[in-house]
Amino acid sequence: VAIAWNTVAIVGVGLIGGSIGLALRERGAARRVVGIGRRLASLDEALARRAVSEITTDLEAGVSAAELTVICAPVEQIPGLSCRVAAACPRASVITDAGSTKAWIVEQVASQLPPGQATFVGSHPLAGSEKQGVAHARADLFEGRTVVVTPTVATPPEACRRIEQFWSALGGRVVRLSPSQHDQAVAAISHLPHLVASALAASTPEAYLPLAATGWLDTTRIAAGDVELWRQILGQNRASVLQALEQFEKVLNSFSLALQQQDDRALTELLSRGKQRRDALAD
């Protein structure tokens, strides 16, 4: 990859932001990578890990020369941060985010961002982990991973193209969806699994934990994710999550009925549907 950007700013240098920095620097895709955050200790660690080339706690100063700013923050903070970035960065520059919801964020930014400033295009790299912090950042986190980019009718095509090129340069497989299409899809493929993993872990009697084997550990792994981050995600995408939950509960009821009625055929059919869907994806 040739150098594509002179200055990229990353707001929030944790797992995602740190991995973006590492990937940009390893691929030589940016001359300068500015890490912006509130806690100096995290910024120092990001610098020590060479995830960024410079750091600052001053958001406005940090983005002042950025052609691209990526906001890696809890979803509720993204619109506010985007507006601050837009007011401080060059007009021709683009802003994107890495938030797990899109409809609310894109709407908020559209209604708050004054015209004639930098352009915001929503993104969601599907490459999280239950682990947090720059200590777990990896240059290859986005390699082969899907990144959803969510332009609206108001998004200038050129800005969308630049954001898509950015994620492609990091190894991502870019998929373009509308913000609401995105939210419906991730409700089923990411937010519901989180809710289910959490409910399964919470409902397991503590006394039985010593018997937990790989099955329980795999199925509940993401329940270890950050509580406040996920509270915000589930809350923002509540309509779609509730819809996905309803579909899940229907299948769960069918399982319950098949067990109650000792209906082996129905049980076989249900297990086969689950296996078929799971087998459709390699691991």
Add this chain to the structure above:
Amino acid sequence: VAIAWNTVAIVGVGLIGGSIGLALRERGAARRVVGIGRRLASLDEALARRAVSEITTDLEAGVSAAELTVICAPVEQIPGLSCRVAAACPRASVITDAGSTKAWIVEQVASQLPPGQATFVGSHPLAGSEKQGVAHARADLFEGRTVVVTPTVATPPEACRRIEQFWSALGGRVVRLSPSQHDQAVAAISHLPHLVASALAASTPEAYLPLAATGWLDTTRIAAGDVELWRQILGQNRASVLQALEQFEKVLNSFSLALQQQDDRALTELLSRGKQRRDALAD
């Protein structure tokens, strides 16, 4: 480990049976390991992988000199196979199994096994995988893993001790439970997670699968397990599984309510409970 057994017979040389054979041979814990099965191709593969030292499709001949026979078969077949083994093996020998349910199996064997024959003691090594077959067998499959041994009041202590020593020799961490205690515990820690993973996979719209990331993949992994094996397990343990499912559905309903009522505090509380339970176990 010194040689503890002259002859161990393994009925069913797949992932579990094959791993028992590999572990016995690698640790030099048995002079002869006889692999018994119906399909010669599987037996040949077990022999080629050195999981067993000899093979036969003749169950009665295979166990005729076995001091210990381990039955690694779908749960519904275990009582019948145990009785055939008991009728053909030396009277002083012990028989165990690796089935995922225990109450039904132990009851069936107790009612069917004539007195004065070999002793059956139920076992359940909590070391499965969604993968099948001797090709995935590993000598270290039981290392550090919990193995539940389920004697009854009728079990001679010496037979129980020998079975516990057997699993310890393979690296297992032996836990003694009654058959019904075992079934209640694994309903919550193993059978319900399987049902939930399967229901989650089955309820995911196919169109969204391309967006699946590690969260969905982890949470649904065990749904790829063998359908017929799991149909038998869930069916045999239906009372305890239904009870565990009810507990799970209660938590799920609390999540649903918290989302519907936009109750951030309740949502935080639920996610915290899940995280706390999950964080209690390292990975």
